[in-house]
């Protein structure tokens with residue numbers, strides 16, 4: 001298993017995961033658990049508990065020698081298995097070795113500008129991504145990583161060097177525990193470092209009142225981006241799609257209004273940013 005990427009999903013052609021048409025590869029496994037995560041089934045690795053087997057009406061999941069086996073041909077994508085999983089995981093994750101994945105990407109090459117590794121958190125599978133990028137870049141494709149920003153740059157230097165661009169979340173500038181489930185994480189120093197290396201394409205902040213301070217976060221990010229006006233800052237209103245009822249109930253009262261998001265956009269522009277986008 002260590003020699004294979006654990007992939008939740010591959011979208012052959014995406015135009016929302018970096019510049020141009022891209023093959024987007026979503027890895028399984030994350031180092032945090034955001035209250036608003038819209039694909040929580042990517043957070044943990046499957047522990048083969050078997051709880052989802054009987055939830056599948058299409059006989060696509062089995063326990064074989066105590067390991068989950070998934071048959072893609074029988075799957076109707078009803079996602080009953082994901083809804084029932086108590087561990088924020090998915091029985092549909094697929095293992096790929098880097099050579100297999102490279103061959104698959106080659107089939108898409110005429111139609112894409114590059115690939116984007118998303119998740120989950122891609123940096124958790126760093127060594128295999130470096131191997132993949134070493135094979136993909138000679139094909140003339142660009143390599144992008146979509147990260148939550150919570151990684152140690154001292155351990156990621158080789159990955160940073162080979163990556164063309166990062167799509168980078170700044171989730172909060174206050175303590176991360178309430179929002180992300182893990183305390184004392186900060187991504188600002190990492191963002192500053194990547195900006196200096198010209199590795200940032202886009203910074204994103206999802207706004208959720210009470211769990212983070214939108215104004216303070218936007219002001220801090222804007223300060224860092226002032227010397228990098230080519231970078232897009234995207235300010236996103238939290239949405240509840242894909243969330244369990246339990247998580248929806250926790251955030252329903254704290255969803256910002258459209259006006260609040262537009263005010264944050266104006267704050268970023270007033271501070272001097274040129275490329276500010278928003279999602280309502």
Ligand code: SF4
Nearest residue numbers: 056075076078079081
């Ligand atoms: S998504 Fe696929 S594997 Fe999961 S329950 Fe539905 S048919 Fe079965």
Ligand code: SF4
Nearest residue numbers: 046050052085090091
């Ligand atoms: S996907 Fe979830 S419910 Fe199914 S076997 Fe894995 S951990 Fe258990």
